[in-house]
Amino acid sequence: MIVGKRGAVILTCAVLLLPAAGWCAEAAGGEAAGSGSWLSLLFYVFNFAVFVWILVHYAGPPARKFFADRASGIKETFARAEATYKEAQDLANRAAERMSRLEAEKQQIRADLDAETAHMANRIREMARETALRIVRDTELTGAAITEAAQRHVRAMLAEATGRLARELMINSFNDDDQARLLRSFEERLAQEAPR
Amino acid sequence: MKGSRVAKRYARALLGLSEDRTQLETWGAELERLARIGDAPEIALRLASPEVSHEARVAAMAKIAERLDLSYPLRSLAVVVARHGRIANLTAISESYQDQLDVLLGRARATLTFAREPNAQDTAAVVRGLEAMVRKTVIATVKVDQALLGGVVAELEGKIYDGSLATRLSEAERRLVG
Numbered sequence: 001m002i003v004g005k006r007g008a009v010i011l012t013c014a015v016l017l018l019p020a021a022g023w024c025a026e027a028a029g030g031e032a033a034g035s036g037s038w039l040s041l042l043f044y045v046f047n048f049a050v051f052v053w054i055l056v057h058y059a060g061p062p063a064r065k066f067f068a069d070r071a072s073g074i075k076e077t078f079a080r081a082e083a084t085y086k087e088a089q090d091l092a093n094r095a096a097e098r099m100s101r102l103e104a105e106k107q108q109i110r111a112d113l114d115a116e117t118a119h120m121a122n123r124i125r126e127m128a129r130e131t132a133l134r135i136v137r138d139t140e141l142t143g144a145a146i147t148e149a150a151q152r153h154v155r156a157m158l159a160e161a162t163g164r165l166a167r168e169l170m171i172n173s174f175n176d177d178d179q180a181r182l183l184r185s186f187e188e189r190l191a192q193e194a195p196r
Numbered sequence: 197m198k199g200s201r202v203a204k205r206y207a208r209a210l211l212g213l214s215e216d217r218t219q220l221e222t223w224g225a226e227l228e229r230l231a232r233i234g235d236a237p238e239i240a241l242r243l244a245s246p247e248v249s250h251e252a253r254v255a256a257m258a259k260i261a262e263r264l265d266l267s268y269p270l271r272s273l274a275v276v277v278a279r280h281g282r283i284a285n286l287t288a289i290s291e292s293y294q295d296q297l298d299v300l301l302g303r304a305r306a307t308l309t310f311a312r313e314p315n316a317q318d319t320a321a322v323v324r325g326l327e328a329m330v331r332k333t334v335i336a337t338v339k340v341d342q343a344l345l346g347g348v349v350a351e352l353e354g355k356i357y358d359g360s361l362a363t364r365l366s367e368a369e370r371r372l373v374g
Contacts, residue, residue, distance in 0.1 A: 152373065152374065155372060155373050155374055156373045158372060159368075159369040159370075159372035159373045160369065162368075162369070162372060163365055163366075163368070163369040166365055166368075167345065167365065170345050170346065170361060170365075171345065174345065174346050174361075176312070178346055179311065179312050179346055179347070180318070182346050182347035182348070182359060182361060183314075183318050183321065183322065183347065183348060183359070185347075185359065186322065186325070186347060186348055186357075186359030187321055187322065187324075187325045189357075189359065190322075190325030190326060190328065190329050190357065191325060191328065193329055193357075194325070194328040194329040195329070195331070
């Protein structure tokens with residue numbers, strides 16, 4: 001800055017006081033009639049020039065900056081708005097395109113679902129068939145086992161009863177001849193097992 | 197205890213003292229008598245008591261052997277057994293001695309269990325059958341067990357020859373069950 005702080009104060013005071021001086025001169029000049037009007041005009045011109053200079057010098061840069069900032073802000077906002085608009089347009093285009101493909105996709109999904117359903121139904125049918133076969137097989141095996149166990153149980157009971165009866169019979173009717181016969185049989189068995 | 201190494205060693209030592217079969221048999225009988233006395237609860241408890249000194253125990257065994265009128269080798273054995281603290285092994289030594297003597301003399305011991313009291317002919321017939329089978333002289337111990345119903349069961353050298361009616365009946369029952 002060419003003029004310092006003090007200079008600026010002086011200049012401001014001068015500008016404020018000069019019109020007063022001018023008005024005084026005009027009042028005095030009015031009496032002189034005619035010769036004071038040129039000086040008054042010059043004073044006004046000079047005064048205006050100083051006013052303009054001050055205005056340009058002090059208020060100009062902030063004003064310019066304000067307007068430049070405002071312009072750049074508006075430009076950015078505009079650019080953003082344009083980008084958003086373009087994006088919205090793209091989205092609208094894509095949505096329109098998808099809308100146009102929606103029917104085909106719907107058909108495809110329906111076909112896929114039908115195929116999947118048929119596959120699952122076949123699988124479930126197959127599993128049900130296998131389960132039914134297994135149940136039949138298990139039932140047959142269980143039935144056979146139960147039958148076998150029952151037969152075994154009956155045989156065991158019969159054998160036990162038979163054994164009991166046989167024991168009673170033997171105890172009651174076993175005599176020395178029987179014992180001798182058994183001993184002979186035992187001796188024959190020993191003779192058979194004896195090495196030759 | 198019958199097969200313990202200690203009992204086998206003592207029995208082998210006694211057997212090695214003579215080659216006379218009759219004498220060995222006599223010693224076996226004497227050893228059995230000594231073992232029976234040594235195994236009697238009142239004597240066994242007294243001899244095993246910690247209140248009895250070692251010397252007193254040896255002296256007691258010597259006295260028992262003398263009272264039983266045992267031959268000199270058996271008296272010596274009784275003293276040696278007592279001195280080495282093996283009185284409790286006397287029965288095992290006697291059994292081991294009998295086993296080794298049986299092997300030496302080509303004999304086998306069998307237990308015959310009859311369903312009824314057998315006569316001498318029946319016992320002899322069964323013993324002959326067993327002798328023919330093992331090709332040894334069989335010394336039989338006879339028992340009676342009515343649970344066999346009929347027939348006989350012979351136990352010889354760790355094998356059982358079962359000719360009893362009870363077993364036949366059990367087998368028939370098993371066959372019926374299937």
